Amino acid sequence: MQIxxxxxxxxxxxxxxxxxxxxSKKAYTVVIDNTKCDNCGECVDVCPVGAIYKD
Ligand code: SF4
Ligand code: SF4
Incomplete structure (x- = not known):
């Protein structure tokens, strides 16, 4: 996943x-640790601006 x-x-x-x-939030950015992500897609569905996508 990428933001x-x-x-x-x-x-x-x-x-x-x-x-x-x-x-997690780091300073003024939000990052996804793809070693932890299981590609469930929940974040893609919840994002109000469609900023998260599969890489
Ligand atoms: S909500 Fe699901 S798809 Fe999004 S980062 Fe977490 S584990 Fe990955
Ligand atoms: S849900 Fe979307 S807009 Fe909100 S912090 Fe996550 S990526 Fe950014």
Whole structure:
């Protein structure tokens, strides 16, 4: 999973929904640790601006 930071508003909804705790906020960016991600797609569904996509 990747996050398009041009679109992300740092609402943190994806961080809250991720059961694997793969998403975290670092300064003014949000990052996904793809070693933890199981590709469940919950973050893609919850993002209000469609900023998360499969790479
Ligand atoms: S796809 Fe699922 S496991 Fe991966 S970052 Fe998104 S919510 Fe977390
Ligand atoms: S849900 Fe979307 S807009 Fe909100 S922090 Fe995650 S990627 Fe950014």
């Amino acid at each position: 398009d930071m041009e679109e992300c508003g740092i609402c943190e909804d994806c961080i809250d929904v991720c059961m694997e705790e793969a998403i």
